[in-house]
Structure formats: structure tokens, C-alpha cells
Amino acid sequence: MSGPPAFLGADVVEKYLGYSTLIPSLEKALVNYSRGKEGGIVQPIRTIVPVAKYRGFLGVMPAYSAVDDALTTKVVTFYETKTSSDIPSHQATVLLFEPSNGTLKAVIDGKVITDKRTAAVSAIATKLLKPSPAEVLCILGSGAQAHSHYEAFTQQFSFKEVRIWSRTRENAEKLAKAVEGNVRVCSTAREAVTDADVIITATMSTEPVLCGDWVKPGAHINALGACRPDWRELDDDLMKTCVLYVDTREASQKESGDIVQSGVGSMFCAVLIHTPVIIVLR
Numbered sequence: 001m002s003g004p005p006a007f008l009g010a011d012v013v014e015k016y017l018g019y020s021t022l023i024p025s026l027e028k029a030l031v032n033y034s035r036g037k038e039g040g041i042v043q044p045i046r047t048i049v050p051v052a053k054y055r056g057f058l059g060v061m062p063a064y065s066a067v068d069d070a071l072t073t074k075v076v077t078f079y080e081t082k083t084s085s086d087i088p089s090h091q092a093t094v095l096l097f098e099p100s101n102g103t104l105k106a107v108i109d110g111k112v113i114t115d116k117r118t119a120a121v122s123a124i125a126t127k128l129l130k131p132s133p134a135e136v137l138c139i140l141g142s143g144a145q146a147h148s149h150y151e152a153f154t155q156q157f158s159f160k161e162v163r164i165w166s167r168t169r170e171n172a173e174k175l176a177k178a179v180e181g182n183v184r185v186c187s188t189a190r191e192a193v194t195d196a197d198v199i200i201t202a203t204m205s206t207e208p209v210l211c212g213d214w215v216k217p218g219a220h221i222n223a224l225g226a227c228r229p230d231w232r233e234l235d236d237d238l239m240k241t242c243v244l245y246v247d248t249r250e251a252s253q254k255e256s257g258d259i260v261q262s263g264v265g266s267m268f269c270a271v272l273i274h275t276p277v278i279i280v281l282r
């Protein structure tokens with residue numbers, strides 16, 4: 001009879017999960033995922049259970065990778081309004097199983113994993129898609145994802161200027177102080193975005209915070225916040241003039257409010273059906 005599962009808390013994950021190993025691992029995983037059956041990854045679209053009474057959600061994200069022989073699921077909860085400054089809007093736990101017999105091997109903090117893996121995937125996409133030169137980084141939002149993206153992007157790239165905007169200036173200033181970097185806090189999103197080469201939208205907004213006519217032609221945008229069909233970060237102008245890259249076509253057309261509400265989902269699908277489109281995974 002195997003012993004109890006290992007318990008790995010946030011401090012352990014924070015200490016041992018660095019971008020220098022996480023990014024190459026995710027690059028392999030993204031390539032394997034995009035290869036479909038050949039890649040050996042089974043990862044159905046996640047199940048999201050709304051907890052409407054509290055404007056929250058429970059997400060269940062199972063996956064099996066044959067090449068890694070890794071069987072896992074992440075359980076994540078996220079709430080549109082925070083009930084306490086001590087409780088983050090997003091919390092998660094990762095369960096790791098012995099694939100050969102289903103025994104639970106480890107219970108791992110999923111919050112740090114979520115913060116870092118999302119920033120790492122954005123960094124992978126940015127490495128492939130950013131303009132050259134890319135001197136100005138703009139981050140819209142000042143929460144956990146904004147923080148992890150700042151850390152990942154300042155480690156992976158060399159920007160001459162980093163700008164942050166948040167709907168609450170005080171929070172943007174807190175983030176700027178926390179990262180101890182050379183950061184310019186901007187008063188409006190438009191000010192932060194103007195002439196930026198790489199833009200990260202990391203808000204929980206339900207209305208667009210980024211407008212197409214603010215964005216410099218050729219800029220690269222990592223839009224990660226609007227992960228519910230009724231949430232948005234990017235306006236229609238931007239959605240209908242951009243070159244769209246997604247991690248998965250199926251999930252993005254079901255979950256991404258920027259795709260669903262702008263209507264590009266159907267165009268996106270149509271383009272896929274009628275035209276050979278090169279989709280580079282995010």
C-alpha cells in the first residue's frame with residue numbers, strides 16, 4: 001500500500017518552479033498538444049461550474065501526457081469580486097496521480113503554478129511574435145497575473161521601458177514598488193499603450209480596456225484576462241483587425257469573451273475551414 005501523497009505548498013512551488021525550466025517544458029508541451037493524437041496529450045476543454053450566487057466559478061482541468069507519463073488535474077476557483085484582501089481572486093490545487101494505477105502522488109499548490117505558467121506561455125508567444133525592435137512593454141492590470149508577467153518578461157526580454165496601468169492607480173503603484181523595477185505608472189490605459197511594442201492585458205474586466213486605434217501597428221498583444229464568454233478586454237476594432245493566435249481553437253471559441261462577443265469566432269472558424277491558416281500556439 002503506497003504512503004500518503006506529498007504536499008507541496010506555494011513556498012516550495014515558488015522556490016523550485018523557475019522560468020528557465022518552465023518555459024522550455026511548456027514549449028515542448030505546447031508543441032505536443034498542437035500535434036493532436038501524435039503528441040500524446042489528452043486535455044479536454046476544462047469544465048467550468050458557475051457559482052452564480054457569489055459570482056464565482058469552479059474549474060476542473062484534467063490532462064494526461066503520454067510522453068511525460070503524467071496524469072493530473074488542476075482544480076481552480078475564481079471570483080469576480082474579492083471578499084477579503086487576504087483571499088486572492090484565484091485559488092488552485094493540482095493533483096498528480098500515478099498513471100499506472102491511479103494512486104494520488106502529490107497535492108500541489110496551483111496558484112503559483114497558474115500565475116507562472118500563464119506568464120510563461122505569454123512569454124513563449126511573445127518570443128515568437130514580438131516586433132523587432134521591442135523596446136516598450138505595457139501591462140494593463142496590477143494583480144497576480146500582471147505581477148507574474150512582469151517577472152517573466154523582464155527576465156526573458158530586455159525592454160527599455162515598462163509601463164503599468166490599473167483601474168486603481170494605487171494598486172499599480174503598489175505593483176511598481178513590489179517589483180522594484182524601473183516602471184512608469186500611467187494614468188490611463190491609452191497612455192500606457194501608446195507606442196508600446198508588447199502589450200499584456202491581465203485584467204478581470206468585462207468591458208474592453210484596450211482599443212484598436214490606440215495600438216501601434218505590428219505590436220504584439222498577450223490578452224489573457226477575458227476567459228469567460230461575457231468578459232472582454234479587447235474592443236471589436238482590435239479583434240477584427242488583428243492576426244489572432246490562440247492556444248486551442250475549440251476552447252477559445254467557447255471561453256474567450258473577446259472572440260465570442262466580437263463575432264470573430266465564426267470568421268475564425270470559417271477561415272480555418274476554407275483557408276490554410278498557420279496557427280502558432282500561444
Ligand SMILES: NC(=O)C1=CN([C@@H]2O[C@H](COP(=O)(O)OP(=O)(O)OC[C@H]3O[C@@H](n4cnc5c(N)ncnc54)[C@H](O)[C@@H]3O)[C@@H](O)[C@H]2O)C=CC1
Nearest residue numbers: 089118141142143144145146167202203204205206224225
Ligand atoms: N488565460 C489564462 O490562462 C488565465 C487567465 N486568468 C485571468 O486573468 C485575469 C487576471 O487574473 P489575476 O491577475 O489572477 O486576478 P487579480 O484579481 O489578481 O487581478 C485582477 C486585475 O484586474 C483588475 N480589474 C478587475 N476588474 C476590472 C475592470 N472591470 N476593469 C479593469 N480592471 C479590472 C483588478 O484591478 C486587478 O488589477 C482574470 O480575468 C483571470 O481569470 C487567470 C489565470 C490564467
Ligand SMILES: O=C(O)C1=NCCCC1
Nearest residue numbers: 059076078090092114227
Ligand atoms: O487556466 C487557468 O488556470 C485559468 N484560466 C482562467 C480562469 C482562471 C484560471
